Amino acid sequence: MNKELIQKYNIPGPRYTSYPTVPFWDEEGIDLEDWKRTTVKAFKESNDLEGISLYIHLPFCENLCTFCACHKRITKRHSVEQPYIETLLKEWDLYCDLLVDRPKIREIHLGGGTPTFFSSENLKKLIDGIFKRADKFDDFEFSYEAHPNHTSEDQLKTLFDLGSRRNSFGIQDYDPVVQKAINRVQSFEQIERIHNLSKEVGYTSISHDLVFGLPFQNEQSIRNTIKNTIALKPDRIAYYSYAHVPWIKGVGQRGFDDNDLPKDKEKRHLYELGKQLFFDAGYVEIGMDHFALPSDSLYKAMESKKLHRNFMGYTAGKTELMIGLGMSSISDSWYAFAQNEKSVEAYTEKVNQGIIPIFRGHLLSKNDLIIRKHILNLMCNLETEWNLDLDEDTKAGILDRLSEIFEDGLIELSENKLIVKEAGRMFVRNICMAFDLRLINNKPETRIFSMTI
Template sequence: MTTSLVQKYNVPGPRYTSYPTVPYWEEEHFSSEKWKQTLIQSFKESNTTEGISLYIHLPFCESLCTFCGCHKRITKRHEVEDPYITAVLKEWELYCELFPEKPIIKEIHLGGGTPTFFSSHNLKRLINGITSKATIAPEHEFSFEGHPNNTTREHLQTLYDLGFRRVSYGVQDYSETVQKAIHRMQPFHNVAKVTLWAKEIGYTSISHDLVFGLPFQGIENIVDTIEKTKSLSPDRLAFYSYAHVPWIKGNGQRGFKDEDVPKDEEKRKLYEIGKQLLAKKGYHEIGMDHFAKKNDSMYEAFREGKLHRNFMGYTASKTQLMIGLGASSISDSWYSFAQNEKNIEDYYARLEQNEIPVYRGHILSTEDLIIRQHILNLMCQFTTSWDEKHLYFPELPEVLSRLEEMEHDGLLILQHNAITVTEKGKPFVRNICMAFDLRLKRKAPQTQLFSMTV
């Protein structure tokens, strides 16, 4: 990749876990009642054919990692666990009262925060409480995020016994200098221990999350981290670009100076070298930032054109309806998005009033749905088409005009009725999606809202 391309295309841009992106939600046209209507519509259309997905946000962490952009609450007081589980089960009960029939759960993902902040006993209470009101789909996928420093064998065994087969561990980088900078001291032997436990217990998909572009991170750190990762042989990997957005996340990302963070070509080299190493180690690029071995379900989904992307990131299976439970969680009925109260006390207060604790959202227009499908296609399959009439939209000629320079730069191939991203263009897929983002084009942000694309 040439330096000129990085300099040319390294601009602020969305990561497109949704379209429209959150800053462009029309909150003034949203209401809880409208959300419930689209929820019920989507449930009726998809429950018996696909099932539904649940994302459960468990926000507590014992310490603050200064690279993190998640909604979290820092505390060492574990008495917060019980009331939070009770609240999440109350929220689920309110949803179940809306459903016209028993929900079929295809996916559960426990995210955070730190899900393994919670005891095995409380996690079991949570999952049993959820599944007691539902049917579990035969081909279900239950997954959770485990912190290598506090995930116990009991955590892994308990969740395995409850049907979980996938676990992802946040690794980031093995350099002690980098770990100190991001306040995430995590020795290799801790990651090795929990990875081997998961294999022994029988987890079929183990993932490690790695991050490039962290403060003080150099090529030697990337090489060392990937070599150590290979020795543990996880089934899939996320290789994320560090999003340095201190203007959004406040003091949480100011544990180091701006000049300590690799930028532009320096940062891109970290990615390119990491990507080359991962390919040599048998990991295949899947969508954006993700890599998997051929035996992993993510690789199969990508190969078969079934890869999906939502607020949880990439998933190997698609459901039209995803319900987010817990403070700050975002739900997706395909026709609308809805976000829960971010503040835990506000979340509790709404539930005490027997209200689903949604505080903002967006109802998708017909245009939104078309653009969303194109962006989803590009992010998941690196190609999209408007061969079918319902995927054509009036502004398409303008979009294609915006893409001509990217075609000239070798990032994509424009055909009569389709676009295909080239190998050279894959690192710039966010930029390609931005050409389709009509809301972004109509109302460019006056201040920086997004992380850099490269």
């Protein structure tokens, strides 16, 4: 681990779940008719060939986790469930009416918030309602995020019977001091119970989410967290860098301050330590911040160069059209992005008026589409080819911005290809930033991204 390079490249930067990234979407946004047009275009091009994806945002949580930067609503009133499910299905009807032909769904992911905040009955109502107007694609995948303290055996069985074979548990850390600081107190015994229940029910891909860089983490706490994780042997592990963004409105990152967080090389050491422990246990590194067993579909997708990255993170397959349902959800028609209203009330009001509830978006230019392909290639395959229609001036500018990264030994450059070296893997966000024309041409005056390392 080169400490000087970590210090040099640890700067604010995007995580590239999209290009352009949300802060650099066009200020004028996207016209609803343009969003509808690109959605229909992507649907016609891809529904029969690859199906579509659905991301469904279920925003409610009973408690606030103070590390979380997601759009959520904290409440213990479960009476909110049914009205929200009904609104989601109304929104889905708006899209089905637009698309006319029956969608073939390749992937559904329930995110949040806490999807398992919802009762089994309401989760069944949601998924059954979706498939009243859609069919399953051949290699259909259904996954969901789950809170170990708020997931029952009945929910596991209900979602399995509805077609889910993959779930993801938010673990974060096992250390009691860290758990208290982030307000996410959950015992190993509880996580072990729900993990083993998932296996008994029949889930074939179980993922654990861990976070490094949290307040009060140290080498010993990380060793213990990973020891417990490996003891359960999940099929996938997401080992995310904590994004400390307390300046973003609505983010509840409190209960600790900057002095409680591991800094720069100390934080990166926690990642490198975790990575080695995962390697020792037979896991393979996938893209950025992800690990999988060789038997898992995420590893197989990486091997066959079919790995994809979108607002759901890394997925084992690409669909041109991803529709986001629910408040704050982001949709992707490949040619455009659109985000739904960010409050439950505004979202519900628009849907009840019969309006697809977007409030901002971005129509990709020809240049955006080219740069997007390069950044996707780098984030998924750690390489990209130069023959993707870049004009000579743009290519020259990118190479100029990459020159220092090249001199530092982090990438290989040839006439036709850029390859990220193993030493450059931790700097892949920085490498993508050299391609990010929107970022370069509109340098933010205030800090809007988390640190890259």
